[in-house]
Amino acid sequence: QKEVEQNSGPLSVPEGAIASLNCTYSDRGSQSFFWYRQYSGKSPELIMSIYSNGDKEDGRFTAQLNKASQYVSLLIRDSQPSDSATYLCAVKTSYDKVIFGPGTSLSVIP
Amino acid sequence: EAGVAQSPRYKIIEKRQSVAFWCNPISGHATLYWYQQILGQGPKLLIQFQNNGVVDDSQLPKDRFSAERLKGVDSTLKIQPAKLEDSAVYLCASSFPGGVAVYEQYFGPGTRLTVT
Numbered sequence: 001q002k003e004v005e006q007n008s009g010p011l012s013v014p015e016g017a018i019a020s021l022n023c024t025y026s027d028r029g030s031q032s033f034f035w036y037r038q039y040s041g042k043s044p045e046l047i048m049s050i051y052s053n054g055d056k057e058d059g060r061f062t063a064q065l066n067k068a069s070q071y072v073s074l075l076i077r078d079s080q081p082s083d084s085a086t087y088l089c090a091v092k093t094s095y096d097k098v099i100f101g102p103g104t105s106l107s108v109i110p
Numbered sequence: 111e112a113g114v115a116q117s118p119r120y121k122i123i124e125k126r127q128s129v130a131f132w133c134n135p136i137s138g139h140a141t142l143y144w145y146q147q148i149l150g151q152g153p154k155l156l157i158q159f160q161n162n163g164v165v166d167d168s169q170l171p172k173d174r175f176s177a178e179r180l181k182g183v184d185s186t187l188k189i190q191p192a193k194l195e196d197s198a199v200y201l202c203a204s205s206f207p208g209g210v211a212v213y214e215q216y217f218g219p220g221t222r223l224t225v226t
Contacts, residue, residue, distance in 0.1 A: 032213050043217040092213045100152035
């Protein structure tokens with residue numbers, strides 16, 4: 001089992017829709033979770049961090065964490081073409097390593 | 111606040127040659143990371159420094175890769191000799207030294223290495 005898995009893409013949504021990106025992790029003791037956005041040819045950019053169960057909202061982005069299910073998600077409301085990118089989930093494990101998932105490619109269609 | 115700086119941005123070398131990458135982290139960031147990102151994959155940690163010391167180098171191919179961070183600021187990653195499979199983007203990241211944000215990483219622009 002891979003340590004951090006993300007839903008396989010590419011994911012295509014129409015402009016204005018909600019994009020849902022999912023991530024599961026294997027280390028039950030993980031405490032910190034991060035979402036990065038990576039545009040093609042660019043480096044990853046931190047967009048959300050979440051540390052507690054529940055929802056965390058920042059503008060059009062909502063991160064959701066369920067430690068019991070070992071699941072973290074990112075919702076993007078009112079998706080815009082500028083949101084088209086690869087989204088990387090990263091998890092800080094109980095052994096103090098940050099593991100990145102393979103990423104999900106999102107395409108927002110005008 | 112200046113971001114993480116890296117150079118060069120692009121490098122093309124032949125296999126068996128050597129190459130070095132440089133990184134200057136955000137001022138005040140004690141933790142520095144080097145990642146390798148192959149196209150279509152997530153970043154893979156090569157080495158993590160806390161100030162001058164190595165925290166994790168378990169995935170660094172030590173027969174050909176080396177890294178140092180002198181004086182706890184700049185860092186250099188070297189590959190010698192390079193192989194074709196080393197073609198990737200090499201990313202440097204840094205993070206604030208303490209508190210809950212200690213694992214929130216800020217990335218430099220990366221160096222795209224092509225080995226022919």
